Amino acid sequence: MTRRIVVVQAGLGQPSSTRLLADRLATSTRDAMLERGEEAEVTMVDLRDHAHELANALLTGFAAGGLREVLDDLSQADALIAVTPVFQASYSGLFKTFFDVLEDGLLRGLPVLLAATAGTARHSLVLEHAMRPMFVYLKATPVPTAVFAASEDWGGATSPSSTAAAPGLSQRIDVAAAELADLVTGRPATLRRANGLADPVPFEELLDR
Template identity: 65%
Template sequence: MTSEAKDVEGETADGRTIAVVSAGLGQPSSTRLLADRLASAAVDALRGRGVEAEAVAVDLRDHAHQMVDAMLTGFTAGALRDAVDTVVGADGLVAVTPVFNASYSGLFKTFFDVLERGSLDGMPVLIGATGGTARHSLVLEHAVRPMFAYMRAVVAPTAVYAAAEDWGSGRSGGVDGLSERVARAGAELASLVAARAPAAARRDAADADPYAHPVPFERLLASGGQ
């Protein structure tokens, strides 16, 4: 069993990093708990494929004031800048929000509003939400999934909603059903992440100097300059 997402920024040298964004307000938080379980399932599935991976947590409650500042000024700084870099530089993303007024929380939406346009293009994303009743489960499909689709992320087919009863106990309780959904969603995210080039390799390609390996002059002459 893997441990919960680390509360540090960083990435594995040769493996993949899963950023884990949680918009829970309390400590402890059922939203963070669900996020950790989803991330653990994705990491386990990647390791099952022979791909080393780690999860890095981003608790949005820690950055609430800086997010408001960023919305007003247009600039991110300090710990918020580190959190943004963690998310946009990851190989995959787990994003979990509590349900407020039948939608994602303002804290959750504000963080993704702060990101620069295009920063999540092609990013594999697993979405989740928590709430007091299962009646709000469709918030993932009518609010959260469309938001990430608009940001051109690639959202895993299975979204996981955890209501209060899902945290119950007993053989006939909600735990088994939630565990199955978490495992399926984690496997889907792992498949999307494994199919994509590592983030580090993509950054190296983007940063490569196009003039670092010029074509020898003799070869240009031999090809008629073409």
């Protein structure tokens, strides 16, 4: 069985430590799924590519173009990996905007792995004080271990251009990925609707309400 995993990352740079962490989490989760006898199909979403569409969706209340495709993919996902840089002691505005435009209930019951990046470990509590409460409110199911990566976590270097994760970060990634894989493989494959328009209520039924 092949499970569908959507990775949403809000890094702004190319490359960025946020995208690097997202890639590592996706790879580790795919490996953990294989260890449990299931394959994973990963869809990577770079929110920077949808910034204008997100702004339009906020103004119009309707997602179009590539953003609509992303939301449809998410509606059919078996799991979500959500990664944000830390700005002003919280998740980024771009990251929050994406989850602001989701249809109500889209993440209900969906296993989620939370992760964040910042220049210093002093921001690590963002995971528990900002991200986890938001996903609980959205009725998702966050795994117990969230992953934070500061600059020094990348190979002991101070620059995110270093691609080697320090042992501590690698261990956190593997633990969180295993928890996500356990949650995904322990439940039936997701069969969910993309949005309210995917299964519209017949007009005659609306008239009877």
